[in-house]
Amino acid sequence: MNDAALARELANAAGRLLLQLRDNEDPDGKALGAEGDRAANRLILDALRRERPDDAILSEEETADPARLKSRRIWIVDPLDGTREYGERRDDWAVHVGLSINGVATEGAVALPAMGLCFCTEFPPVLKAENRPLRMLVSRTRPAREAVKIAEALGCELVPMGSAGAKAMAVLRGEADIYLHTGGQYEWDNCAPAAVALAAGLHASRVDGSPLVYNRTDPLLPDLLICHRARADEVLGLVRGLV
Structure with a gap:
């Protein structure tokens, strides 16, 4: 099994587990999210250690091992991106399984289990044309000032959404056009989404x-821009104007 196929299989398997847990359990939102994080992390890491024993792993749910820095191949995992949305039984949460080789997000998969979708680097979708008016993704709970300002400059509609993976895949799906994040992220928040976005021909x-x-x-890794390549210079220029 190649790396992209492995990422896809693990993201889908973790997604199925999370859906089963969500449907069979009835704890409050925080308890459900915490159990989902633990269960999905265990499934993914056990499989990676079995299938890729020589590779390093960085997961949101594990203490980072400094020994990983000596490895050219590292799996970067967010077993449940959007724990809050998952706990609230919303659809905008994701599973990230990414592979960085020599510091580059090379392969990966992002599953959107509640939507029955999984995007991976092996089978990137054909991109749709940009919307008119443009649509800018923002956090549903704390929209970043920079994103709101740039949306105003471009005449964008704002699209509130939960997890980073759900937002990045919304650009792939044509549901939105620009995902600009300046509020703080870690490598596990964007490695798999960036790999999939780049494979599809987007800018990241x-x-x-x-x-x-x-x-x-x-x-x-606190900030991120995902958009159509032809739009990137304009958005980056507007960001520079805000600094």
């Missing part, structure tokens, strides 16, 4: 236009 970078680099000492 830091908000200063520099590449996304993974497997660093500090896994903080």
Whole structure:
């Protein structure tokens, strides 16, 4: 099984487990989210250690091992991206299984289990044309000031949504056009989404236009832009105007 297929299989398997847990359990939102994080993390990491024993792993749910920094291949995992949305039994949560090789998000899969969807680097979708008017994704609970300002400058409609993976895949699906995040993320929040976005032909970078680099000492990777390539320079220019 190649890396992309493995990522897809694990993202889908974790998604099925999370749906089963959500449908069979009735704890409050925080308890459900915590149990979902634990169960999905265990499934994915057990499988990676079995199938790719020589690769390093970085997961949101595990203490980062400094030894990973010596590895050129590292799986970067968010077993439940959007724990709050999952606990509230919403649809906008995701499972991220990404592979960074030499610091580059190379392969990966993002499952949207509640929507019955999974996107991966092996089978990227054909991109749809941008919407008119443009649609800008923002956090449903704390929209970033920069994103709101740029949406106003471009005449965008705002599209509130939950998890980072759900937002990134909304651009792939043509549901929205620009995902600009400046509020703080970690490598597991965007490695798999960036890999899938790039494979589909979208632009994915830091908000200063520099590449996304993974497997660093500090896994903080606080900002992200995903959009159509033809739109990137305009958005990046507007971001620079706000700095």
